[in-house]
Amino acid sequence: MAQLGNRLVTVNDYETLALKKLGSNAIGYYKSGAEDEITLRDNMEAYQRLRLRPRILRDVGDVDLSTTVLGHRVSMPICVAPTAFHRMAHPDGEIGSATATARQGTAFILSSLSTTSLEDVADNADAGLRFYQLYVYKDRKITEQLVRRAERKGYKAIVVTVDTAFLGKRDADQRDLFALPPNLGIANFQELKSDKKFSGASGNDKDSGLAAYIANQIDPRLTWDFIAWLRSITKLPIAAKGILTHEDATMAVKYGVDVIVVSNHGGRQLDTVSATIDALPEVVQAVRQSGKKCEVWIDGGIRRGSDAMKALILGAQAVFIGRPILWGMACNGQQGAYDILQILREELKLSMALVGASKVSDLEPSMVKNAVEYLSRL
Amino acid sequence: MAQLGNRLVTVNDYETLALKKLGSNAIGYYKSGAEDEITLRDNMEAYQRLRLRPRILRDVGDVDLSTTVLGHRVSMPICVAPTAFHRMAHPDGEIGSATATARQGTAFILSSLSTTSLEDVADNADAGLRFYQLYVYKDRKITEQLVRRAERKGYKAIVVTVDTAFLGKRDADQRDLFALPPNLGIANFQELKSDKKFSGASGNDKDSGLAAYIANQIDPRLTWDFIAWLRSITKLPIAAKGILTHEDATMAVKYGVDVIVVSNHGGRQLDTVSATIDALPEVVQAVRQSGKKCEVWIDGGIRRGSDAMKALILGAQAVFIGRPILWGMACNGQQGAYDILQILREELKLSMALVGASKVSDLEPSMVKNAVEYLSRL
Amino acid sequence: MAQLGNRLVTVNDYETLALKKLGSNAIGYYKSGAEDEITLRDNMEAYQRLRLRPRILRDVGDVDLSTTVLGHRVSMPICVAPTAFHRMAHPDGEIGSATATARQGTAFILSSLSTTSLEDVADNADAGLRFYQLYVYKDRKITEQLVRRAERKGYKAIVVTVDTAFLGKRDADQRDLFALPPNLGIANFQELKSDKKFSGASGNDKDSGLAAYIANQIDPRLTWDFIAWLRSITKLPIAAKGILTHEDATMAVKYGVDVIVVSNHGGRQLDTVSATIDALPEVVQAVRQSGKKCEVWIDGGIRRGSDAMKALILGAQAVFIGRPILWGMACNGQQGAYDILQILREELKLSMALVGASKVSDLEPSMVKNAVEYLSRL
Amino acid sequence: MAQLGNRLVTVNDYETLALKKLGSNAIGYYKSGAEDEITLRDNMEAYQRLRLRPRILRDVGDVDLSTTVLGHRVSMPICVAPTAFHRMAHPDGEIGSATATARQGTAFILSSLSTTSLEDVADNADAGLRFYQLYVYKDRKITEQLVRRAERKGYKAIVVTVDTAFLGKRDADQRDLFALPPNLGIANFQELKSDKKFSGASGNDKDSGLAAYIANQIDPRLTWDFIAWLRSITKLPIAAKGILTHEDATMAVKYGVDVIVVSNHGGRQLDTVSATIDALPEVVQAVRQSGKKCEVWIDGGIRRGSDAMKALILGAQAVFIGRPILWGMACNGQQGAYDILQILREELKLSMALVGASKVSDLEPSMVKNAVEYLSRL
Numbered sequence A, B, C, D: 001m002a003q004l005g006n007r008l009v010t011v012n013d014y015e016t017l018a019l020k021k022l023g024s025n026a027i028g029y030y031k032s033g034a035e036d037e038i039t040l041r042d043n044m045e046a047y048q049r050l051r052l053r054p055r056i057l058r059d060v061g062d063v064d065l066s067t068t069v070l071g072h073r074v075s076m077p078i079c080v081a082p083t084a085f086h087r088m089a090h091p092d093g094e095i096g097s098a099t100a101t102a103r104q105g106t107a108f109i110l111s112s113l114s115t116t117s118l119e120d121v122a123d124n125a126d127a128g129l130r131f132y133q134l135y136v137y138k139d140r141k142i143t144e145q146l147v148r149r150a151e152r153k154g155y156k157a158i159v160v161t162v163d164t165a166f167l168g169k170r171d172a173d174q175r176d177l178f179a180l181p182p183n184l185g186i187a188n189f190q191e192l193k194s195d196k197k198f199s200g201a202s203g204n205d206k207d208s209g210l211a212a213y214i215a216n217q218i219d220p221r222l223t224w225d226f227i228a229w230l231r232s233i234t235k236l237p238i239a240a241k242g243i244l245t246h247e248d249a250t251m252a253v254k255y256g257v258d259v260i261v262v263s264n265h266g267g268r269q270l271d272t273v274s275a276t277i278d279a280l281p282e283v284v285q286a287v288r289q290s291g292k293k294c295e296v297w298i299d300g301g302i303r304r305g306s307d308a309m310k311a312l313i314l315g316a317q318a319v320f321i322g323r324p325i326l327w328g329m330a331c332n333g334q335q336g337a338y339d340i341l342q343i344l345r346e347e348l349k350l351s352m353a354l355v356g357a358s359k360v361s362d363l364e365p366s367m368v369k370n371a372v373e374y375l376s377r378l
């Protein structure tokens, strides 16, 4: 499929092709957002409402995209967010996507709901920087085991998803009663307790299978004490994924979280929460005011290199992409995921050159402005 | 029709199906708003312009939706607004909808223009909390009799509709010359004076039958003195339904009204008045500043649990739904109405969990923000 | 065509039917606005952006629409703006439209470009309040004669159109090279100099016939001195039609103008000027601050009674409609024009009742609010 | 094709016809903007968001459009921006477009990437005011030679394009792998080094041919020192084309630039930068505050005479059009380009008359207002 590279020149080109290749069940699961998908759309549109203010006549002969996340050097500040069930997109599965990310020299977050176990990914994918995304099971021992297994296999951080006390209502999945294809399951529990496996079983007669699984297994009673507990059992850095307010950013810093991921779960949890790029400034400001060390990452709606650049301009240390990797996988497995990252890399590089920045640290707040600010200025 | 529950997962799904089942006359009457339907649409869109600000890591293992209205405990703060002519939607009629509401443990307001008399509803529907909506007839004795009958049959409040001096202009009804099917009539006057019955008779040659009926029978000369008179003849709590301004909220409180219902009659009276959720804050503030005890309810445009939650966040004690119950009835009679309430209950419960509230009183102003506020913030 | 009344219940219904009845040449001329028709659309949309704030429990049993314009009592504050060539819409022509307006008891402005002479209208239409709209011919004697003829025939004011130094660019008319049907002409010059007649002759090869006519005949060199001159030759009140700024409102008052008509010529002159309802407040304020007596009228985009009401709320003494009368004429001649006024009368009456006003002077600024004001209020 | 003049009455009419005449390769290249074309659209929509405030009763019998650019008198403030490859639109090529512009008595900027050499244009087109647009080649000697050649052939200024360190990403061109037709090339290098010629050769397998050419040849390391160097080698006035911020305007003035061209390259370089008319005020203000002499020109999105007028009102000395000339050429060669300028001339003249300005210097800031300013004013 080498010729794809000629014709698929944007992330959206991959999405268009992927929607032709995938079955309706997978499309419903991958594509949809919660309820009326206001936030899903807003995540993308909010980037389009921001206006860049480019600076000219700066030497941009060499644009260096490299930066660090949690002290690890990455070739660019665009990394891969945790998404479930990669083998539903392509047999290459999580080993493929993790390898593509490693080949690109950037960071990969493995989902708790992977169709390949964390050990299999670690053992079979190309070496690379990887973090483990944690859903906290009601059974706290399972949670601890997962952390231990991630530590053992060289994952460099625990990314606790904090916006999923229950699964958001995705109308499409409820209509379809979404379930995994029979040959797939939540691989981390393959040899463990079978009721953690999920697999092909559909839910009750009203909810998608996954929503029922989450309601049964995942702990909706988590409080900030959990962060303290997690800190007590592991030395790995802790990221809290799913913060959208300055109030919670302040709490996170207080509880010693190392990374805040500004995320609304790709618009899949609570509909009509703000776009992540709209929430970023208040989070960045709260962290700064705290005076503590805490990185801010962001995901949601990034489809262009310039989207990534805007997030960096507004204070994110790195950005993460969810669905785009799934579209890449669906089109062309590992290579498709690689190509997605390559497209974004080239777009980011070009955007930085044209905005007048030759390295990530050249990006600064005056380079972006909200479209409406131009409207009231005469 | 039990299998409907699997595929109709949103209120709008029910509307779509209902529009296939109903005749054009009924659709025209149920669906339409006044004139260009600006307010009808705005009622819904205004909710979508509000952004939720969710708080994380709060124990939401048990979300309790129960609250009180006028001191009566209800299982959730979503109740049923008065709408006319339920038997036009389904033979189950008002007995069906009142029963569905009772089974859901929440409050039901019976319309003055019901196709089942208030006695029949009280005698035949499951026991439940019910209020009586009053249109004030020019003949004040009729009005007094209606109040007495409602008292006798255990209705717990009189809800005076104050936005209907005349019926709003609904283009569709004027084009159709809307009239009830011949077998139906305004049941409360079955054994009374026949000119109060309305029934199948069409209006004059220019107005819908209902508009003519209202013009003939309902008193357009009401002033605040009417509230004083009503207070003098009944001990029941009095609600004023149809207030949209702080000025009138202040008047209402002054005249001892127990409940203000922020309502624009579902966008059916005066077009281009504000969406109710946009008017809510000024009403809530006026009541608070008065220092008097007065509940604020709201109706109009609520189609999702999160819409209800936003109204609660902004200070409503409870929300009421109009058309959704009609869609439920049209699809599946009593059970359809029940299912509509169930969908909203589950959506509200999930939304509260995801916003970080485990009981109604946890909802507070900082959890919502207008979308435009994000635009001018860089 | 009596049955039309049943089915055509809005002004827009008449427009829809008129567009089926008229030829493309007439449609192009009547319907179009200047260039990209931004202002044409904005004239209407601006009304829809305004939100009414209705007051309840006021006695609206008798709503009195009557008011005065220039001291003359009219049955309602909705009058008829000057539009050219009524006989192109229907053989009833200006006599028909003037009669319809007289039957409705309101004011009619006869266009300089009428297809019936001002004498014929005065002699043959039902008695009624009429004003004469003046385009100022380069030949000042012609202008003086027109004023004298209007005085003689009982027209009660001279309405000088001040926004037409040249005819605006209307793409449709340029593509069609608009010309009148051969049997019609500018009737006021029937027995005068033939080059003032215009009639069927098309323009040059690039402009519409009318644009060429205006360029040849109408004086683009008018200054405020013209008002002084006009004042010196007639005792009739003078209205300046086509003012959109507080600067010019201040000038008008200074030069003793009796009426300012806030108008953008129905979006037909300079595209992207503001909607008239958006310009109204600054004009009203300038007049008030001057302390002088000067009425403010408005036209442009009024299609609903509530549009008219909003203009009155914001300080207009009366509103004028242009195209709606042409649609009425095209559908049904004199009676169609009458029905249009009747629709607007009933809508205005109902809107006033529902906003809580039983007479025009009850309308006050707090009854309207811009939609965006609700957006930034939480 | 003389009859075209009758039916093509707007710039957009020409675009519509041109899109029928051109091949898809040329359409892709001429029409498209960078990435999602947000800026491409915004360039045009931003003009439509501005509201004109016309002044009445001013003598506009003679409207004089003439003005100066860099001290040279032009018949109107609408000139021609540099665009590449005119012979791809029509065999008349740059000689045709330069001649059309000269016949209209206004200024023409010849692109570095012309399909006719700067000498051929100078020798064969009608005499007229011309500037030379410079892309700075990595090989500084080539750059110097180009400047010398332009000086020798009477070009009156060097317009350095400063927004093209690399070519922007134009999805259409990447999908097509855009290349020139085999008979065309970059004519300025015909007798020079062949690798500067570009011509029909396509790029690498991933980029459009032109993007590859620019990446190979054009210097992305330019800094403000380049301006100093250019000043040192030529006495011609220097324009910096592609400035969008007050920061860079201040730099430009400091480095002695004679003209700032507010431009985003027609939305073809960095997507989501602001519309040029939105950026104009901050640039104008920065220049004014500097106290230095520097003209401000603007291009991007001008399709109507009133667009040009708005830019003049907001402080531009002259406006430049890019694509419209290409559409004119595609439709009818030299004459088409002439007609485009004629349409804009007549529209500008009429707009000035209707806004109350009889010469360019009558245009002043109070004549324009942003549409949103009307929204928050009650």
Ligand SMILES: Cc1cc2nc3c(=O)[nH]c(=O)nc-3n(C[C@H](O)[C@H](O)[C@H](O)COP(=O)(O)O)c2cc1C
Pocket (backbone or CB within 6 Å): A029, A030, A031, A043, A081, A082, A083, A084, A111, A112, A113, A133, A161, A241, A263, A264, A265, A266, A267, A268, A299, A300, A301, A302, A320, A321, A322, A323, A324
């Ligand atoms: C199909 C899908 C599955 C996801 N699964 C997970 C998951 O297992 N754990 C998690 O923390 N986030 C999950 N997310 C959320 C992503 O980590 C990320 O927040 C989101 O996809 C970013 O938005 P984007 O898709 O617009 O890039 C998932 C998202 C999608 C679209």
Ligand SMILES: Cc1cc2nc3c(=O)[nH]c(=O)nc-3n(C[C@H](O)[C@H](O)[C@H](O)COP(=O)(O)O)c2cc1C
Pocket (backbone or CB within 6 Å): B029, B030, B031, B043, B081, B082, B083, B084, B111, B112, B113, B133, B161, B241, B263, B264, B265, B266, B267, B268, B299, B300, B301, B302, B320, B321, B322, B323, B324
């Ligand atoms: C078909 C229909 C009939 C209605 N009849 C009445 C009525 O008889 N009395 C009344 O006070 N309100 C009546 N209403 C208004 C409702 O009580 C309520 O204000 C409105 O429906 C809420 O908006 P929603 O339909 O968007 O939920 C009616 C509304 C509809 C749609």
Ligand SMILES: Cc1cc2nc3c(=O)[nH]c(=O)nc-3n(C[C@H](O)[C@H](O)[C@H](O)COP(=O)(O)O)c2cc1C
Pocket (backbone or CB within 6 Å): C029, C030, C031, C043, C081, C082, C083, C084, C111, C112, C113, C133, C161, C241, C263, C264, C265, C266, C267, C268, C299, C300, C301, C302, C320, C321, C322, C323, C324
């Ligand atoms: C077809 C047509 C012809 C018009 N002719 C004249 C005219 O002769 N003199 C004049 O002052 N205004 C004329 N106008 C402008 C109207 O007086 C009025 O300003 C405008 O129509 C109001 O906008 P509306 O059509 O949206 O109601 C004309 C408008 C139209 C639509």
Ligand SMILES: Cc1cc2nc3c(=O)[nH]c(=O)nc-3n(C[C@H](O)[C@H](O)[C@H](O)COP(=O)(O)O)c2cc1C
Pocket (backbone or CB within 6 Å): D029, D030, D031, D043, D081, D082, D083, D084, D111, D112, D113, D133, D161, D241, D263, D264, D265, D266, D267, D268, D299, D300, D301, D302, D320, D321, D322, D323, D324
């Ligand atoms: C097809 C095309 C080719 C262009 N080529 C050049 C060029 O060679 N050099 C340059 O400085 N600008 C170039 N531009 C940008 C124009 O000078 C100008 O900035 C832009 O076209 C103005 O926007 P408009 O097309 O909306 O009028 C080009 C634009 C287009 C559309």
